Amino acid sequence: MxxxxxxxxxxxxxxxxxxxxxxxxxxxxxxxxxxxxxxxxxxxxxxxxxxxxxxxxxxxxxxxxxxxxxxxxxxxxxxxxxxxxxxxxxxxxxxxxxxxxxxxxxxxxxxxxxxxxxxxxxxxxxxxxxxxxxxxxxxxxxxxxxxxxxxxxxxxxxxxxxxxxxxxxxxxxxxxxxxxxxxxxxxxxxxxxxxxRPAPAAWWPEGVVPPGVGHWDEPVPEDARSVTVVGGGLSAAHLLANALRDGRQVHWILRASEERYQCADVNASFFRAEGRARFDGTAWEDRLALMRGHRRASVMFEFRPLLEEAEQKGQLTVHRGRAVTAIAPGRAGRTVVRLDDGGAVPADHVVLALGTxxxxxxxxxxxxxxxxxxxxxxxxxxxxxxxxxxxxxxxxxxxxxxxxxxxxxxxxxxxxxxxxxxxxxxxxxxxxxxxxxxxxxxxxxx
Ligand SMILES: Cc1cc2nc3c(=O)[nH]c(=O)nc-3n(C[C@H](O)[C@H](O)[C@H](O)COP(=O)(O)OP(=O)(O)OC[C@H]3O[C@@H](n4cnc5c(N)ncnc54)[C@H](O)[C@@H]3O)c2cc1C
Incomplete structure (x- = not known):
């Protein structure tokens, strides 16, 4: 096939x-x-x-x-x-x-x-x-x-x-x-x-965003030699691609157990009358379930070869199925992302791409x-x-x-x-x- x-x-x-x-x-x-x-x-x-x-x-x-x-x-x-x-x-x-x-x-x-x-x-x-x-x-x-x-x-x-x-x-x-x-x-x-979308308050215990943390809609500092991207959507994919192009060492923290690649972020049927009809007069709980099921983070197919090649070469490390528990200042001006398996990922800059x-x-x-x-x-x-x-x-x-x-x-x-x-x-x-x-x-x- x-x-x-x-x-x-x-x-x-x-x-x-x-x-x-x-x-x-x-x-x-x-x-x-x-x-x-x-x-x-x-x-x-x-x-x-x-x-x-x-x-x-x-x-x-x-x-x-x-x-x-x-x-x-x-x-x-x-x-x-x-x-x-x-x-x-x-x-x-x-x-x-x-x-x-x-x-x-x-x-x-x-x-x-x-x-x-x-x-x-x-x-x-x-x-x-x-x-x-x-x-x-x-x-x-x-x-x-x-x-x-x-x-x-x-x-x-x-x-x-x-x-x-x-x-x-x-x-x-x-x-x-x-x-x-x-x-x-x-x-x-x-x-x-x-x-x-803001990060969960529990990620920084003092309630203050640590230095070295930015968001998807902010520029990444030019002098950051290593970058950690948190999130599984198209914004995360662009941030990864940019960092790889600039020769940075990159970590990708992905809550899902694997990347989702698809052309559109919404199933095509929802752009047509028959998809909208699934919401028309439908019970509230069913609509909520549809929204949950159909708004999952995904990346355009075109990114796949680039990201897979970078991972094979060791320029990109993907932490699949890992949730962030905290983000805190680390040694030598770096920022550390702590994961639910006890792991810690240090980088010069962390970008949160948590959606909207x-x-x-x-x-x-x-x-x-x-x-x-x-x-x-x-x-x-x-x-x-x-x-x-x-x-x-x-x-x-x-x-x-x-x-x-x-x-x-x-x-x-x-x-x-x-x-x-x-x-x-x-x-x-x-x-x-x-x-x-x-x-x-x-x-x-x-
Ligand atoms: C990076 C990115 C890429 C995307 N790509 C696509 C795509 O390819 N195709 C697609 O269909 N969708 C895409 N989307 C989704 C996209 O956001 C929407 O399709 C579209 O931008 C939403 O349009 P909007 O007018 O609802 O919101 P916006 O584009 O956000 O416009 C809302 C406007 O209202 C203004 N505003 C809000 N509150 C106030 C206020 N109180 N006073 C004055 N002004 C205010 C804002 O400043 C903003 O200019 C993308 C989203 C992002 C973030």
Whole structure:
């Protein structure tokens, strides 16, 4: 039997190419402070916020303001992938933050329009996508596409750099507060994304992170000759690959008994209706079990040859099936990771790649609104509005218990957006919005 292992060269797309604006896009506007009012305010301008704004534009709702602390579309997303040195997306060409049902220019079309700027490997991936196979999308192309979508749907004009500190829903409006502004909107969509998952408090007994410990979204010090990476996902894989490329001695601490290699981090069925149907009206415990089973850390196949070769050569030591119990300063300025088998791994620098936690809106909304159950917000399944604040809705990872694990990914945002933007447009036009029937809600939550 031949095992299919795609080549590591797929990971090496160039970054930082110049992309011309696509004809037909409108004028760019100057960003200022947030206005006092808007029909819709979108908090967070990552891929989710971008999808929401694009969909609202197609529905004729133009008085939309996006508020993001980074002040540029998908700023945090590209900051994170660039710090990891990630050159290609994990999601294929079909997954993009354009508007569902409006084929103005999808990611694949955009890449084809820029054919002359692509490498032969990238062109081959486009052909793979065209013939229905798995494809690898360059981050460079995706960034240019996001800029295109933002420009086309007036997102760059409507985006304000602003930190939102509170969202206060009322009967007929919602007020969004920042340190120096207050904006009143008829509807608010929270597209907050995910935060870095903190390490268990027990890892450092004094409650203070020891020196020599960093996180996946922080740079690794250049003078570190040895690096320990903790975690089993794609961020860990990038950190390992970077450290190996730089000639460092590397340890990999993996709680699972072996590495998991797979193309996508979510089973492909969850991007389709039949996968989402597994969440539709299903008992809460069953959804929790699905989420647990389908959000396990894994690494793109392309890393496999590199990591296996480094292990054989002795540059990489993999501690499989080992859990971290503590991290503490060691001798000669090194940092020691202690393992549950009594082992100790010293290195110049330790990087924690422990994944992310979902932003549910709890930090912004008043107590009692989010009403989390097992950490997930209480959302209306048809409109993704908070049941306790119907003028505020959520798109992104917060919607996982309604739409399944793909809600965290770029394509899931489009599906969530179609529900949210449709419901908001209906409300703004005065049409009644079909809410969940109480009996169904009970059935879904028993
Ligand atoms: C390294 C990495 C690679 C990934 N690769 C892929 C991939 O290839 N394909 C895929 O489908 N998914 C991928 N993901 C998952 C990815 O995070 C999501 O698909 C996508 O970024 C989520 O978009 P989002 O808009 O929900 O969140 P984000 O991209 O995190 O955007 C949220 C935005 O909201 C802003 N924000 C949050 N709170 C506030 C506040 N209070 N005030 C103002 N602004 C605020 C943040 O600053 C941020 O800009 C990857 C994730 C990571 C970390």
């Amino acid at each position: 031949i095992t299919f292992v795609p080549g590591p060269h797929l990971l090496d797309s160039p970054r930082g190419r110049a992309w011309p604006a696509v004809p037909g896009t409108g004028p760019r506007g100057a960003a200022g402070p947030p206005p006092a009012t808007a029909r819709v305010a979108v908090v967070g301008a990552g891929p989710a916020g971008l999808a929401v704004a694009a969909a609202l534009w197609h529905l004729g709702i133009e008085d939309v303001v996006l508020l993001d602390r980074d002040g540029r579309p998908c700023g945090r997303f590209f900051e994170r992938v660039d710090i990891l040195g990630q050159r290609v997306l994990r999601s294929p060409y079909e997954h993009h933050p354009g508007a569902e049902g409006h084929r103005d220019c999808e990611l694949l079309d955009f890449a084809r329009l820029n054919w002359s700027r692509l490498t032969p490997v990238e062109r081959r991936e486009i052909r793979m996508a065209q013939s229905g196979h798995r494809s690898v999308v360059p981050v460079d192309v995706f960034e240019a596409y996001c800029a295109h979508v933002a420009h086309l749907h007036h997102v760059d004009r409507n985006l304000r750099r602003a930190e939102v500190t509170a969202v206060r829903p009322a009967e007929d409006h919602v007020t969004v507060h920042g340190p120096d502004f207050a904006l009143t909107a008829e509807h608010v969509v929270l597209c907050l994304g995910e935060e870095r 936690t979902v932003s549910t809106g709890e930090r912004l909304l008043p107590p009692g609104v989010v009403a989390p159950r097992d950490g997930w917000p209480d959302l209306d399944e048809r409109t993704l509005a908070y049941r306790n604040a119907p003028r505020v809705s959520a798109v992104g990872a917060a919607a996982c218990m309604v739409l399944g694990p793909a809600a965290r990914n770029i394509d899931g945002h489009r599906v969530a957006t179609a529900r949210v933007a449709g419901a908001i447009a209906a409300r703004l036009s005065g049409a009644p919005v079909e809410a969940e029937r109480p009996a169904e809600r009970t059935a879904a939550r028993v």
